[in-house]
Each structure stands twice: as C-alpha cells, then as structure tokens.
Amino acid sequence: MSEERVRYDAFHPGKLWLDTEGKRIQAHGGSVIQIDGVYYWYGENKEKTDGQNGIWHWGVRCYKSTDLYNWEDLGLIIPPEPEDPQSPLYPNNCMDRPHIIYNKKTKKYVCWLKIMNSANIQSETILTADSILGPYEKVKVGFKPLGMNAGDFDLAVAEDGKAYYYFERIHSELICADLTEDYTDVTGYYSTHFPRIAPPYVREAPAHFMRNGKHYLFTSGTTAYLPNPSEVAVADTWHGPYTVLGNPHVDDKSETSFHSQISSVFKVEGKKDLYIACADRWLPEMMDKQYSRYKRIFECIFLQNGKGMEEFEGDEPIVENTSISEYVWLPIRFDGEMAYIDWKDSWRLEDYPDEE
Known part of the structure; x- marks a missing residue:
C-alpha cells in the first residue's frame, strides 16, 4: 500500500521519507554514488523486517535522483534468495552495509556484503556486475579477509584507482586493508587502528571520506541497534596514523548521535564544501x-x-522493527580539521555556496 505522493524541496532528518511513488524508502546502511550526473542510493531493503518473523533483509534496493531530495525506486539490484537456506542472501541471514565501488580497469561494479549466518559466523560475500543496477554475480562467498572475522566496513577508491577496505575486526580494532587490482580480494597489506578492549568501546560502522587531502573516518561504538556517541578521526594517509578528534555531534545532549548511526559520507558535486553524513535511525x-x-x-x-x-x-x-527505520541526513560543518554535525529540523542544498 503506497503512502500519499509528495515532492520534496528540502531534507527533513528523522522524518518519514517517501520515494516518488509514495512508498517508504528502503536503503538502509547504504551509500550514495554519482554516475553521469545521476545519484544512486542503495542499501538494505528492510520492508519485511518486522522484528518478529525472522527476516533480516529482503535484498539490496536502489534509487536514483538528480536533486537528492526526490528518489525513484529502481527495484532490487541484488534480490534475496528465500528458497536457499545455504545462500548468503537467505533472508534470515544478517546482511548488512552493502558497499559498491567501480573499477575503471575491469569496468566492473564490485559489491561487498557483510553476512552473518544462523551460526553467528561472519564473512563477506563479493559480487560484480557490468552496471550499477546489476545483475550481480557472486565471485566470493564465505570470504574472511586476512583470515579475520570482519564486521561493519567501508570501501574507498583513490584517484589513482587503488582501493581500500576499512573494517571492524570483530570486538577488537579497526583494520585498513589494501584491495587487489580487481577489488575482489585483499593483498595482505594492512594497518590497525583504534584498539579497544571490548564492546561497547570497539569502533564499528566506519565511514571514510576525503577533504583537502585529509582522510576522515566516522565510527560508532559497538552497541547493536542502541545508538551511541560517534567519533571522528583524521589522518594524512589511507593507513594513518589516525588522530581521534572527538564526538562530531557536539550539541547532542542525549549522546546518541541524534539517535542514529552514520553509514556513509559523500560530497555534493557542484557545491563548494558540502559533505553529507548519511545515517540510519534504526529504531x-x-x-x-x-x-x-x-x-x-x-x-x-x-x-x-x-x-x-x-x-x-x-x-x-x-x-526491533527496522522496517520503519528512518534516515538522518545532515551536512558536515568544518572548523579547521574538526568535523561537526549540527542538528537541523530541515535544510536545503540551495543554502550552500556553489563551487567557483
């Protein structure tokens, strides 16, 4: 059943966000990628996850937009596989935080998925496609990068085409690993960051972005769906060392990152210095x-x-009914190297200066 159709001309963090057909947007733990002037937003489809039926996901859904306010549903680009309990895409498996990067050399879109099965074994599933919209073909299943149990992660590509994989080594530290030329494996070279004794102190949900030659990482603590204070760290290189600058949500007295968890960050093309932190309000x-x-x-x-x-x-x-999870998209404010995220009931791209 569709909601009433609306057209947006601003962001309204934490409020119900509908697609152009009037349906609730389902792209959680996701990212935004721009291709030929069009933005594509993809993420976990939680439409069937009511917290009681055992369904964790219903595939990866994708939307497109040219204004970032109004999103057209393009359907499932990676569908679930409900008839195969052995598949990593079985709906009862925890499939989290899909990330897709484009390989200019192979001309493939490469998607990594974090998977946790009914035995609580965590691994990665890697797929490739010729188009952002698929179809995607599995090339690795049950993959444990560097032989480690890998949790929440992010993928990033340098200007020279080299790619990097930031992930939580379960309940211990954050890893930055170099990817192979085809982006479907790790080379073996890696660095370690933010060692912590155990949850909730271990950092997860890394979101990498670059600004003025600096590398930034937003991370959250490990508290399941319970929101917690974010941290921002900065470095001069992909592998750091990273310096923790503090909690970017400085005015958040609840210490919950505005009751949300950041999943990714992207720069708005054509705007002088506008970066958007995309977060989920899971519950x-x-x-x-x-x-x-x-x-x-x-x-x-x-x-x-x-x-x-x-x-x-x-x-x-x-x-834990995540079928009704909302989104908290907010602009990042910079003061020197420090990155801040201020609460706004609503905000518009038009209020930020264009690139000269």
Missing part, C-alpha cells in the same frame, strides 16, 4: 521511555554479564 520507536529500557537491557547483557536481567522479568519483549 525510531525507541526514542522515548523505551530507549532507557533498551539501554538498560544492553548494559545488563553486555556490561554486567547478564546480572540485573531479573528486573525485566514479565516485561513485553522489545521488538
């Missing part, structure tokens, strides 16, 4: 008193080894 229903309960449950389970859970006996279970 919008948890922003009231339910949030405090959810946070307390997390603390009992992960920080107190289960102690204190008796206080929740008899409570209704928390339902």
Whole structure:
C-alpha cells in the first residue's frame, strides 16, 4: 500500500521519507554514488523486517535522483534468495552495509556484503556486475579477509584507482586493508587502528571520506541497534596514523548521535564544501521511555554479564522493527580539521555556496 505522493524541496532528518511513488524508502546502511550526473542510493531493503518473523533483509534496493531530495525506486539490484537456506542472501541471514565501488580497469561494479549466518559466523560475500543496477554475480562467498572475522566496513577508491577496505575486526580494532587490482580480494597489506578492549568501546560502522587531502573516518561504538556517541578521526594517509578528534555531534545532549548511526559520507558535486553524513535511525520507536529500557537491557547483557536481567522479568519483549527505520541526513560543518554535525529540523542544498 503506497503512502500519499509528495515532492520534496528540502531534507527533513528523522522524518518519514517517501520515494516518488509514495512508498517508504528502503536503503538502509547504504551509500550514495554519482554516475553521469545521476545519484544512486542503495542499501538494505528492510520492508519485511518486522522484528518478529525472522527476516533480516529482503535484498539490496536502489534509487536514483538528480536533486537528492526526490528518489525513484529502481527495484532490487541484488534480490534475496528465500528458497536457499545455504545462500548468503537467505533472508534470515544478517546482511548488512552493502558497499559498491567501480573499477575503471575491469569496468566492473564490485559489491561487498557483510553476512552473518544462523551460526553467528561472519564473512563477506563479493559480487560484480557490468552496471550499477546489476545483475550481480557472486565471485566470493564465505570470504574472511586476512583470515579475520570482519564486521561493519567501508570501501574507498583513490584517484589513482587503488582501493581500500576499512573494517571492524570483530570486538577488537579497526583494520585498513589494501584491495587487489580487481577489488575482489585483499593483498595482505594492512594497518590497525583504534584498539579497544571490548564492546561497547570497539569502533564499528566506519565511514571514510576525503577533504583537502585529509582522510576522515566516522565510527560508532559497538552497541547493536542502541545508538551511541560517534567519533571522528583524521589522518594524512589511507593507513594513518589516525588522530581521534572527538564526538562530531557536539550539541547532542542525549549522546546518541541524534539517535542514529552514520553509514556513509559523500560530497555534493557542484557545491563548494558540502559533505553529507548519511545515517540510519534504526529504531525510531525507541526514542522515548523505551530507549532507557533498551539501554538498560544492553548494559545488563553486555556490561554486567547478564546480572540485573531479573528486573525485566514479565516485561513485553522489545521488538526491533527496522522496517520503519528512518534516515538522518545532515551536512558536515568544518572548523579547521574538526568535523561537526549540527542538528537541523530541515535544510536545503540551495543554502550552500556553489563551487567557483
């Protein structure tokens, strides 16, 4: 059932965002790529993920736009495989944070997917296609880069065509690994960053971007769907060393990154210095008193080894319904090297200067 059709002329962070057909946009944990003057936004399709039916995803969905406000649904570019429980694309598997980069040498679009199966084994699935819209063919399944358990990640391509893979080595540190020339493997060369003792302190959800020759990384803590304070770090090279500058959400008294988690950052072409941080508000229903309960449950389970859970006996279970997740897209403000993200109820591209 479609919602009422609307046309947007501004961003409204945290509010319901519909496509041009009036349907809720489903491109979570995703990224935006520009091709021949058109923006493509792709991500996890959560339309069937109600938190109770066991479905984690329904493939990767893609949208296109020329103004960044209004998005046309192009359908599933990587469909789920519900008839094959052994497939990494089986809907009950946790498929997170698809990232697609273009290889000018092979003329292939290369997509990496983070997969966690029912046995809680995490690995990567890598696919390639001749078009951003597919069809995509699996070239690696069950891949463990550098022999490591890999979590949330980002892919980035340098001007010279060399590509890099930033990922969370599960519950320990962040890794930057060089990719092979075809972008479907790692070379073996890597660097380590932000070593932490355990969740929630370990950094995940890396989002890389470059500005004025500097490399930036936004990361979040490891607290599942519970939002937490972001960190921003800067370096002079792809492999760092990275210097942590602090929490970019300086005015966020809730210390939840405005109840969201950054998935990616992109620069708006034609604008002088406009970068947009794209974030997901995974559980919008948890922003009231339910949030405090959810946070307390997390603390009992992960920080107190289960102690204190008796206080929740008899409570209704928390339902992680991500089919209604919203988006928080905000511009990045720079002061020297520091990157800030300020809350805005609404904002427009037209309020930012064009490139000269």
